[in-house]
Amino acid sequence: MKILMIEDNESVCSMVEMFFIKEGIQGEFVHDGKDGLQRYKDGEWDLLIIDWMLPSMDGVTICRRIREDNKSIPIIMLTAKDTESDQVLGLEMGADDYVTKPFSPLALMARIKAVARRSLQSGKEEETNVSHYLETQCFKISKETREVFLKNEPISNLTPKEFDLLYYFIEHPRQVFSREQLLERVWGYQFYGDERTVDVHIKRLRSKIGTPNQPFLHTVWGVGYKFDESVVEDEA
Incomplete structure (x- = not known):
């Protein structure tokens, strides 16, 4: 694996x-x-790690x-910034994941491996040139083409991780997942104490696909979240 780190x-x-050398990266x-x-621009890379605060360009x-040049x-x-608005901005600009400073090198390595696995799997699926859609009452979604349709209207403003999260929920309708389970199964790494990334993605997804009476992603208080297309009268 070849990684460019801008820090x-x-x-x-x-x-x-030191950890890269140990892992053969x-x-x-x-x-x-x-x-x-x-x-x-001058090289070919498998993954990028970019610090938020940098000299000459953030x-x-x-x-x-x-992301204007390369979507995948x-x-x-x-980032040393840990407010929700900062996290949302980074994700909206196209980051697949973020790590808050100070961080454990082991946690960073786990996230690198998870992101790399997902990218490799996505590439293999795209090479088949075959689109298989999951369809529900309201949604039609393809992992191969990464297309999403809500009530036959395309949804084109999802970030890569928002798509992955939505796809996983649609695969498991009405099943309740804790934040820790979503981190492990969607992000691909075990829980390291930063469960807010799940909350940020849920909030963004709701704003893009849901309505007040049909949020699709429901909070199960004290447990986690579930995908349900039922209409509700009131949900906090």
Whole structure:
């Protein structure tokens, strides 16, 4: 695996580099935003790790520009910002996942492996050039083409992770999942204490596909979330 990491903290890069070497990962480290974007353009990469706060160009801008060129390359955002609005902005710009600083290198490696596995599996499915749709009363969704239709109208503004989460819910209608289960089964890594990423994605998905009386993604208080197409009179 070949990874480009754009991070201005050289101590963080040195720490991550040790784990890359241990895992047999070929890593390259750039400490400036504009230089990092140019290095991305000059090379071929399997995955990108981008810090939010960088000299000359911030990570969110880099992520947005990369997504204009490449919709599929996995991107993990590193950020010291932990408010929900910051997380939403990074995800909306196209990041597949984010890791909040300070972070455990083991947790970062787990997320790298999970994102890489999903990307590889997605590539294999696209190579078949065959679209298989899951259909429900309201939805039609294809993992191969990553198309979503809600009541026959296309939904084209989902981020990669929002799509993955919706697909998993549609695969398991009315089944209740905890945040920890969703992190493991959709994100692909075990719970490391950052369950807010699930809440952020649920909130964004509801705003894009649901209505107040038909949210599709329901909160089961004290347990987690479920997908249900039933109409409700009132839901907090």
